[in-house]
Amino acid sequence: MNEKAKFDLDRFYSNESVDKWKQIIGKDLHYHFGYFHGSEDLETGLKQTVRNFYPHITLGSRILDIGCGWGGPAKMLIEEQDCLVTGITLSTAQIEYCQHLGLNVWQQDLEQEQNELPNDYDVIFSLEMISHIRNKTQLLHRLRSSASRLILSENCVADDFSGDRITFGGSMVFCTVSELIHAVETAGWKIQSIQNRRFYSLRTFALWKKNLDRVYGKHQPPGQLESLHRLIDAALSSPISWGHSFPLIDIIAT
Numbered sequence: 001m002n003e004k005a006k007f008d009l010d011r012f013y014s015n016e017s018v019d020k021w022k023q024i025i026g027k028d029l030h031y032h033f034g035y036f037h038g039s040e041d042l043e044t045g046l047k048q049t050v051r052n053f054y055p056h057i058t059l060g061s062r063i064l065d066i067g068c069g070w071g072g073p074a075k076m077l078i079e080e081q082d083c084l085v086t087g088i089t090l091s092t093a094q095i096e097y098c099q100h101l102g103l104n105v106w107q108q109d110l111e112q113e114q115n116e117l118p119n120d121y122d123v124i125f126s127l128e129m130i131s132h133i134r135n136k137t138q139l140l141h142r143l144r145s146s147a148s149r150l151i152l153s154e155n156c157v158a159d160d161f162s163g164d165r166i167t168f169g170g171s172m173v174f175c176t177v178s179e180l181i182h183a184v185e186t187a188g189w190k191i192q193s194i195q196n197r198r199f200y201s202l203r204t205f206a207l208w209k210k211n212l213d214r215v216y217g218k219h220q221p222p223g224q225l226e227s228l229h230r231l232i233d234a235a236l237s238s239p240i241s242w243g244h245s246f247p248l249i250d251i252i253a254t
């Protein structure tokens with residue numbers, strides 16, 4: 001808990017300009033891994049990740065997108081699935097950008113138990129944010145009263161992983177796959193499906209790296225982009241063993 005109190009996540013997500021982020025992660029600012037079958041471009045792979053969840057989202061659903069980033073997935077859910085989406089993020093810059101897009105967003109620290117969560121939704125949608133949360137079970141439990149379905153995608157470590165779980169500039173604490181399952185179930189959710197899509201996501205690293213190299217060349221990128229750069233180098237040095245150590249888990253629960 002203490003290291004979380006010291007970590008300024010708002011700054012971590014708000015310091016670099018939106019234009020810089022667009023040059024690295026793409027114009028729609030999806031900040032999650034893509035899903036690739038072959039040599040698709042970054043935008044196609046990122047959109048496919050979101051579309052993979054459409055069979056679990058009824059058209060017109062009310063969705064609470066926790067950790068909504070700059071609203072890339074929310075925008076797709078509105079435009080392609082006719083959903084009503086409320087996003088929550090800690091980052092001031094992301095809130096401002098989402099508001100500029102016309103999205104309905106709340107600025108809130110989801111780690112703080114005293115902050116009330118909005119309810120009356122059909123689906124909780126959460127792409128790659130739970131790793132930022134120290135007490136994952138507590139948040140997942142609080143989310144029970146917000147919606148009846150949970151769609152969760154999360155970076156984990158393998159159950160036999162023995163390295164450092166605090167990562168990404170100190171902003172994330174990875175749990176194992178078993179711990180994630182335990183947190184979801186202890187919080188009162190019933191898992192309907194679970195899958196590891198890490199090996200479909202690995203191309204994202206090469207495409208992010210291409211953009212970082214184009215923009216920064218041999219220079220070190222600033223702030224969070226430096227953490228991203230380090231992650232990319234670690235993954236690309238040995239993608240298969242990295243992929244085994246760091247599963248990317250999709251869970252559908254009710």
Ligand SMILES: C[S@@+](CC[C@H](N)C(=O)[O-])C[C@H]1O[C@@H](n2cnc3c(N)ncnc32)[C@H](O)[C@@H]1O
Pocket residue numbers: 009013029030031032066067068069070071072073088089090091094108109110111126127128129132133
């Ligand atoms: C890796 S980004 C994913 C963004 C988005 N889901 C996407 O896929 O494009 C993680 C997001 O979680 C948000 N987040 C992390 N911890 C949070 C917290 N304690 N409260 C609210 N939002 C948080 C960050 O601000 C950021 O928007």
